[in-house]
Amino acid sequence: MSKSVVSAIRKDYLYKLAQDGKRMDDRKFDEYRKITIEPGVITHAEGSARVRLGKTEVCAGVKLELGEPYADSPNSGVLITNSELLPLASPDFERGPPRENAIELSRVVDRGIRESGMIDFEKLCIEPGEKVWKVFVDLYVLDHNGNLFDACALAGLAALCTAKIPFERFGLGKDVPLPLATSPPISCTHVKFNGALMADPSLDEELIADARLTIALDEKSHFRAIQKGEAGSFTLDEVKEITKMAQSNVEKIRNIFKKAVKR
Amino acid sequence: MSKSVVSAIRKDYLYKLAQDGKRMDDRKFDEYRKITIEPGVITHAEGSARVRLGKTEVCAGVKLELGEPYADSPNSGVLITNSELLPLASPDFERGPPRENAIELSRVVDRGIRESGMIDFEKLCIEPGEKVWKVFVDLYVLDHNGNLFDACALAGLAALCTAKIPFERFGLGKDVPLPLATSPPISCTHVKFNGALMADPSLDEELIADARLTIALDEKSHFRAIQKGEAGSFTLDEVKEITKMAQSNVEKIRNIFKKAVKR
């Protein structure tokens, strides 16, 4: 994700640790850092959540505005997901229009929400072809210490789960909760370096990773989204091993998520 | 304002002069350069004025177009103030989108007009929530020799005072003068360097200034706008001294202004 250079010494150290089955922060290869989800932190947002994944921190906010639907889906509301890699969060993030990394991140989180069937977009239509609700999910990265994919996905989902439709603000009646259909798929990210596979990479691990694999699984443990990244490759066996890690972590994360958003 | 480098020798010279109570062009510390206001110079503009402040020159033009009001003020016309630091005017101005300096300049002039209550924005509404007049005040800096804040403010105000609503161009009837409510506040800019306070800085003075203070006063000598700039600081006593300078200059400038625009 970041262009920070990890010193050759640290790289060797991480390689050596991995050969002994260890990680810098004493986690197991398939172990996540601590996850904290705090929904409803921003009063002005229709929905919001602050997520901490170890020392990585993201604040997501949902805003709804009225607008026109897309021509090819006149009866559907619109979802726009955007991530801001704030210069606040890392010495490697610069002001200016989003780079490739931020775009990939936004689009992966966006597909995660969109394809999950979580939002009932047809219920966001007010006047077919004319007026629908546009749902903006904005992800503000505040502290970047690795694995933004999972932190942002969780923050976006949690913010949506606590969001309302702001009928009042538009003089259209009373606010109602955003219509959500199902329990969302949970995404787990893994990296590979020097042959080792690890879940929830810390920043240092990300920086030396050869390849990255994000898998989102739903309650039936079905695959709902995948994104492979970086120039390294995965064998079929490695994909299977990662799938197993993901299956076990998804369950734990889903429980944390459900408790936090009370859905 | 400008990134021109003043040689250390010139800086020492200006410091020395100031210690003797003098300025490079023989002005007193509280004395303005000659002000010339020539309204109505551009036939195609709804209103226009060319202002010379010493060797600084600005051409302001007002254009009106029909458009939608802002959602939070459906009964009000819209004001958009923009300044163009043309490469024509200085070797330090470059083509391209406005930089911080141009943005600050535009916004200070914009607030000066907006907050003065000078324009009766409610009279610029044609159909509440649907159609209002948008008033564009465009400030083109032609020759930059210091104190663009005051030159641009005067040019913008003078252009507005001679502006009409172009009903004819839009096939809506006959043109009428832009509805203006009051005599506008006049803004005076001052700089501080090496402890000395001076009104209407020339470019050389601006370039070595530690701090800048612009104060706009109305006919009752009330404060209507303030903008402090640059990294230097002012003590309370210095603010008071500057206020006195401004009070005396505002009166003179207002007379020049009134004669020019015949309002």
Add this chain to the structure above:
Amino acid sequence: MSKSVVSAIRKDYLYKLAQDGKRMDDRKFDEYRKITIEPGVITHAEGSARVRLGKTEVCAGVKLELGEPYADSPNSGVLITNSELLPLASPDFERGPPRENAIELSRVVDRGIRESGMIDFEKLCIEPGEKVWKVFVDLYVLDHNGNLFDACALAGLAALCTAKIPFERFGLGKDVPLPLATSPPISCTHVKFNGALMADPSLDEELIADARLTIALDEKSHFRAIQKGEAGSFTLDEVKEITKMAQSNVEKIRNIFKKAVKR
């Protein structure tokens, strides 16, 4: 057109050849390279054509969308011509917004179509002042080996000649051919270097050219468009000599064009 540097040796060589009345590819000074026009190559486009001019290759596509007319011509459709100098086509083309060269190219082709009276813009009006057809002509340069002006003009014209109005796609009835009024003017481009005048410059000739002259002539051999480029100059006699070359080539190219588009 391109910033490629031609070696001093090659430049001398081309100069010497020209003094002997010769060109690198054995053409005569007034001779065009082989022209191939293949219309209808893109199924999704309303009209399209692939044009090869020697080793230069351009793909043009026409798309129509519904939109608002310009305020000053409420009864007319709208033409938007755009050229993309793809990085695919030359090591000198970079990603990003169009540069001066691409803009000049687009605008010259655009004027060629617009001023020819070829498109009957009034027939593209659906509801005066409200809804008209916008005709987009997009020129994608695939291989740049000189004389993009003529290749793009031909590709654009050929794509238009095979274009339909996509009533069906917009649920407005059956598609009909784009209403075209006349046989279009044909443009011929020439360069001058070291005193020699040549038609249809190859890339190497373009790179060492002092000046460029494009002339478009209609069926009556009237001048319909001219564009002079580069820092060199032309005498009146040179303009006359170029006109003669153009008159003879235009006729041949028009025949190739008519056969290809069957109009």
Add this chain to the structure above:
Amino acid sequence: MEKIKLIDEKGKRIDGRGAKDLRPIKIKVHPLNRADGSCYIEWGTNKVIASVYGPKEAQPKHLQDPLRAIVRCNYDMASFSVDERKRPGPDRRSSEISKVIGEALENAVLTNLFPRTMIEVNIEVLEADAGTRCTGLTAAGIALADAGIPMRDIPAACAGGKVDGKIVVDLRKEEDQAGDADLPIAILPRTKEILLMQMDGDLSEKEFYELLDLLADACINISEMQKKALLDRYKQEEDVEEDKETEGKKTENKEIKKEEEE
């Protein structure tokens, strides 16, 4: 639109404050890990986070000053910080505020100690309710101190204005919008030098100086809170933080374990 009554018969403001009362202010020093210094402030409903990076090599090089560090400020509002969604990224308003805050901070920093470098200050407004530039500047002052950047003094900021004809400090949104004047300032508390001053509205000379005095006092109060927050942080830093880390690790493991048991 009917004008709202902003001061009641007893002279109380809509949230019960008197003219000189500040909204509740909570300060958290060093909430972020990556930044060299950081500060989170809740000031009334305002929620603002500031971070500091540097001194680092100024980039691009033509910005380098051979005699001192340059201070660059990025003030930004989150899209969801206000009622109507704000388009993400810089706009004209944020550019101006970035400029005036950056200039104010540059005054406080001993820039001559770090020639050719840049000190980067980032201010993110997560929630806005009038006074965000003063909240941001106050937070940035703490973040600079937290980053160990030497300063003449830690700048503090506060806005004030005129509401229903009365001079008051620390306007909240309703007061800002319906009020007659808005005057944000930043000072160096020790010398009371003014680093930032902007104003619009309508104030008589008397009102203006009266308000300036109130604001100077308010800034000194804020300065006390800044110092207290930093002191608390320094005291806790070594022992407590380490404990937290270990505990965090434990809780985490426990949590995951608990999940596994469920």
Add this chain to the structure above:
Amino acid sequence: MEKIKLIDEKGKRIDGRGAKDLRPIKIKVHPLNRADGSCYIEWGTNKVIASVYGPKEAQPKHLQDPLRAIVRCNYDMASFSVDERKRPGPDRRSSEISKVIGEALENAVLTNLFPRTMIEVNIEVLEADAGTRCTGLTAAGIALADAGIPMRDIPAACAGGKVDGKIVVDLRKEEDQAGDADLPIAILPRTKEILLMQMDGDLSEKEFYELLDLLADACINISEMQKKALLDRYKQEEDVEEDKETEGKKTENKEIKKEEEE
């Protein structure tokens, strides 16, 4: 909207294909003159052209890697390649696709042979009908080979999905839009290493691995076509190409002459 029936009673897809059948694929090697290597592919209705420049000095310099070449990909769709006109130039979708294709190609190229350089891959989609990223990556692989860039193996790509509950490879537009899942992958045919993998939709674990297997087979078929096209090109290169040139010249002259005679 009524759901279209995408698989008939006999298990045939709307264009008559079986589950494992690819659409017709035509490959033309080196269609362009300026580029160091190029390839044009028609894959069903998809029409995609790829070109390669390099290795050349990486610009701007801060992008240079002292140990290896960087591979940069520009994937772009022509405005007229789809039904509704696409605004020319890069957008968020093309940025993401450029990134993942570039990463996949970088894996195949022996980048350590060309430190500090850049290899530029340009992919232009002239006509789009689902599967353009796989078509583009497949074309780019050939263009790299045509440019003489040393690779571990030529990457090949194919997408698959689930349509009317059935696992199929190489989705066409109707299947992509109405289908239940879309899974594009790229592999190195020799080792079957996965270079690119994205997915959305809904696949059970069993379906996912079943599809992965089918796609690996499909990629190997495509790899054979790639090699055949390159081989044909190498064989014809010297003799035929020169003939063509001369002939081209003759035809050209003839054509112009014929025109003159008419």
Add this chain to the structure above:
Amino acid sequence: MEKIKLIDEKGKRIDGRGAKDLRPIKIKVHPLNRADGSCYIEWGTNKVIASVYGPKEAQPKHLQDPLRAIVRCNYDMASFSVDERKRPGPDRRSSEISKVIGEALENAVLTNLFPRTMIEVNIEVLEADAGTRCTGLTAAGIALADAGIPMRDIPAACAGGKVDGKIVVDLRKEEDQAGDADLPIAILPRTKEILLMQMDGDLSEKEFYELLDLLADACINISEMQKKALLDRYKQEEDVEEDKETEGKKTENKEIKKEEEE
């Protein structure tokens, strides 16, 4: 729309001019202080100001030509120069005009005298009424001379066209819009070499050359006006300018004093 009659029975144009008559032209040399050279022209209702900076080091460096100076032109129209407000800043039209004017000027300048430098020409159209590129180029020629840039000759420009079937020079807006052709050219008056030529509309070969002749004559007239304006400026420069300065100072003081007395 009804077609306006642009030529009356007596052969006069709507403003009373004959076919070869120019609109009134007023030239002011060196109206600006900062620029190295400048010129303000009123040509009919057109109001255009041009300034020249340089020769100066070409920036960014990759633009530098080791053998000659580059000439860069920025042509810009003020937002209020036309009836419907123009968005400030460059657009496609101004980019093309900047390019062709810059190329024309580069021909006139002895660029080989100043290798590696840049000469920057800025043209601002304050009011537009057809023919602004010719007005701008004519003004730029004078500004270059005023800046002391050595030239082979001072370029002059004029447009012409066909109106109601008749060839005329120096079109005004109504003639430009309703006319049948528009042909702007710039020449070096001494040699009559053509530096800029663009055209659209419809002209027979005979009409085209007839118009070219008229325009060459017009440019030579304009050239005389350019020289006269420069000569007047040189004559006045030393004595008068200094007087003005002193007087300016006096008037200024007087004015302020007068205001004080009122």
